[in-house]
Amino acid sequence: MRRPLLVTADETLLEELLRLAAAAGTTPDVAADPAGVLRAWATAPCVLVGDDVAARAVRCAPERRDGVRVVGWQADADTFRAALALGAEEVCELPRAESHLVALLLDLDDLGRAPGAVLGVVGGSGGAGATTLACALGQVAASCGAALVVDCDPQGPGADRVLGLEQEPGVRWDALVRGGGRLGASSLREAVPSRGGLGVLTWPHEALDGPARPAASPHAVGEAFGDACREAVAAGRRGHDLVVLDLPRAGDDLVADLAGRCDLVLVVVVPDVAAVASTQRTCRRLGETEALRLVVRGSGLDPAEVARVTGVPVAARLPDQRGLSEAVDLGLGPVRSHRGPLARTARALLALPEVGLVPARGRAA
Template structure:
């Protein structure tokens, strides 16, 4: 992990460098704006001292993520320079030391954010929640994975995975707080078993708000190799926020006339069909007809799995062997990679 600090100010230098050392982040200090351009693209995080922000903005470096203007007692000029640089924020170090510590803790994780896969039922009872659990269980065998419960009317993903008694942060705690959420804080805070974490509700469920979704999902993808969203069939701004952030969207529906018709209406309501694909469950309708009605390609056909209900009732999740769901999860994630 690397940090580029552009400043001549001893105050900025002495405020930032010790925090970088504490976070284990290597820091390159550059006192000449023109010379800093050589490392501008390569650094994981760029911190621009308010003393050199205007001079650097005058050089018009290419826009990139992870740029922040920092200083003590920031002036209006510093804020204008932050806008000109396309900086994510301008931070007063006299008040933002904790923010910088969290930001440094995320350095390197943000450089290669995880993939976000959304799963939604094209029709009620199609098995979208089960598939979401299967995808998360499969990927968690090898890398950090977060399963996100976006459906307040669902059964509770932690129950299906036998994780309901594990301590950790649920949606309620996140909706009651504000401010930036660190990737590491989220990853280490949610209920987790080895590589698999789950974010869901406890007790009385309530609809997720768009502001919380907008704050949590960036931290989720920074801190995990894969994030799987179990999406609600109905929703407003919060569901739209979740769907908009998906790299891939899987619509699960039975291959029946009612199921495919319902999926077609859902796809029209969701938008973002360019990232969506069908996952078909057993039914009498042909693949070509399902594709024609929905306008979506078929990503997988998943037959019934023996013993699935018993496995879910026991809190084992859907992956207990090498059945159809394991093969579907493997193939779908390989195609999404």
């Protein structure tokens, strides 16, 4: 892990900042005098300057850079003046800013990384192909960056199974819900089951003596699951190029809340009369959002007609893919070949301006 730079001569402040750094699992480089650390100032992943030496730091005229913060017990006008002169991003007052600073120190390795896109995928009707598409998007995105599939559907098959990652060790929902609190972007990325740039956050394996998942909606495990989901989306975005949410169709507030956090929500629709009627309801339950797009799977009604009836534009068509269950049973995930319909549709969806990923052809995790 890259070491942050702490500059302060105030022993109590130093002690407190070292404690926060330890909570974030990092050991900072420490200096009492800004004049001696001008090179480290330019290269450290972040710089925390005590308000006791902020004015002195201004006189040293360190290189302007992002990620500088002035920290103190009580900020006054001089503190803000110095922070402004240093080009600091903010002034952090302790103890109020404690958890903010811990979260910042947890994310050091990801500082400067552009936040990734968040794509929601939901089936317009049951069995439409949402989980399959969510996993395919993750596989294809992993060819050009870090991708995370977040399985928010307690009734689904388990995204780890669909992706062939069920044997990989790592943290699942039960551990995150128990842990609570702020998640670091890199800790989430490194903790979940993963292979080749593709991670999955999903449910624990079913225990032999009874189901380990909640029986009904995600709300059955209470507010804690909602908090864990929101935290995973935020940390996932900070630490990945793409986060794909496999959203359940059960229209509760949490699903609408998560959909509202997505850059795009893809509604997979089978183009027949009954499925389109279900899709209309699903879209309505997702709430007012400009971010809905249809993915029309298979053939049937004209996609333009489906768009007219639902009031949601079509982003892509997805022809049926042969040999899908075999590929999943073999642990290869739904994308077996980069020329197949799922890979082609996923590439087109990832290239949409709201997502902005241009995956390489011929490689999928």
